Amino acid sequence: xxxxxxxxxxxxxxxxxxxxxxxxxxxxxxxxxxxxxxxxxxxxxxxxxxxxxxxxxxxxxxxxxxxxxxxxxxxxxxxxxxxxxxxxxxxxxxxxxxxxxxxxxxxxxxxxxxxxxxxxxxxxxxxxxxxxxxxxxxxxxxxxxxxxxxxxxxxxxxxxxxxxxxxxxxxxxxxxxxxxxxxxxxxxxxxxxxxxxxxxxxxxxxxxxxxxxxxxxxxxxxxxxxxxxx
Numbered sequence: 001x002x003x004x005x006x007x008x009x010x011x012x013x014x015x016x017x018x019x020x021x022x023x024x025x026x027x028x029x030x031x032x033x034x035x036x037x038x039x040x041x042x043x044x045x046x047x048x049x050x051x052x053x054x055x056x057x058x059x060x061x062x063x064x065x066x067x068x069x070x071x072x073x074x075x076x077x078x079x080x081x082x083x084x085x086x087x088x089x090x091x092x093x094x095x096x097x098x099x100x101x102x103x104x105x106x107x108x109x110x111x112x113x114x115x116x117x118x119x120x121x122x123x124x125x126x127x128x129x130x131x132x133x134x135x136x137x138x139x140x141x142x143x144x145x146x147x148x149x150x151x152x153x154x155x156x157x158x159x160x161x162x163x164x165x166x167x168x169x170x171x172x173x174x175x176x177x178x179x180x181x182x183x184x185x186x187x188x189x190x191x192x193x194x195x196x197x198x199x200x201x202x203x204x205x206x207x208x209x210x211x212x213x214x215x216x217x218x219x220x221x222x223x224x225x226x227x228x229x230x
Contacts, residue, residue, distance in 0.1 A: 001027070001080045001108060002220070004172040009079075009106060009222050010034045012168055018075040022098065024062060025081045026051055042070065046140065061140065063087050065094035072100050079108045082153075083130075083144050092160035099227040105162060111221045113149035114175060115183035150215040153223055154206060162225035167209050175217035184216045191216075 018039060023031045026043035032053045035041065043054040044067070050057045058067045062078075062085050076095040082088050095105050111117075112127040121127050130147045137143070150167055157165050175181065188211050195207035209215055 001030070002173065005108060005170055005220055005222060006030055006034065008168050008170050009077075009108065012222075012224065013075070013104075013106075016104065018104065020071065020073045020100075021075045021077065022066070022070060022073045022095075023054070023077050023079070024066065024095075025079070026054070026057075027080060029053060031077055031079065042073075062091050065090045066098055070098050073098055074100055074103045075106065076104075077106045079106070081109075082107055083109045083146055083148060084142065086145055088146055089156055089159060092156055092162075096161045096227055101227060102229045103227050105157075105225045105227070107153065107157075107221075107223045107225075109148045109153070109221055110144070111149050111215075111218050112147040113151075113187075113215060114217050114219055115180055115187075117219075118187075119183070148221065150221060150223070151206075151210060153221065154209075157223070157225050161227065163228050164226040166224050167212070167214055168222040168224065169212075169214045170218055170220055170222060173218055173220045174213050175219075180217055187216055 018035065021035060021039050021041040023041055024044040026032070026045050029051055032041045032043065040055050042056040043051055044058045044060050044062065045051065046061055049059045060067050062081055076099055078091065078095065082091065085091055099105065110129050112130065117127050126132055127147045130144045133143060154165055191207050191211035195204060195211060198204040198207055
């Protein structure tokens with residue numbers, strides 16, 4: 001996860017009440033270092049049994065969801081993890097179950113919706129960063145197996161029970177070249193046509209986000225959502 005993405009997420013979290021946090025997966029522990037010292041942070045990793053600075057820690061495979069004995073949290077952060085998971089809906093539903101009412105889920109992952117990614121899929125059949133794995137699949141290893149774009153992730157979050165889904169802008173990882181914008185025009189026009197035909201506020205908000213530079217040109221996504229209050 002690039003530093004610019006970390007900065008965007010921590011800036012968004014600033015001032016929000018996140019006293020209890022689950023960092024799943026914990027990676028290099030950057031989130032634990034970025035949050036205020038008062039935050040009580042638990043962590044999960046596929047390869048490590050413990051990590052300095054975390055209150056509780058599990059060595060656990062997120063393909064099986066979250067640990068049954070995990071607590072209730074103000075924030076569950078799935079940073080650079082959901083693309084490695086074959087059962088993402090199970091993971092998201094478990095995150096929902098372990099959040100306090102009104103609490104926050106943050107998901108970061110590569111996006112495959114930008115124009116060059118679409119073109120690569122057209123002629124190769126595989127997205128960038130999601131290569132063919134024939135002869136390379138070893139359970140428990142570090143593999144990108146589930147590609148994501150904003151519409152797909154939005155759908156999974158809704159299925160898991162989340163609301164107030166928001167895609168955060170990442171200017172440094174959004175295409176700036178003219179050819180990228182030209183290649184994105186057909187998708188942008190299509191999203192805007194769908195927006196004009198939207199029948200309710202949720203549909204309008206969805207297509208408005210889909211038509212943004214962040215969704216269409218971004219190589220990376222930071223998506224935040226909330227568990228309903230009741």
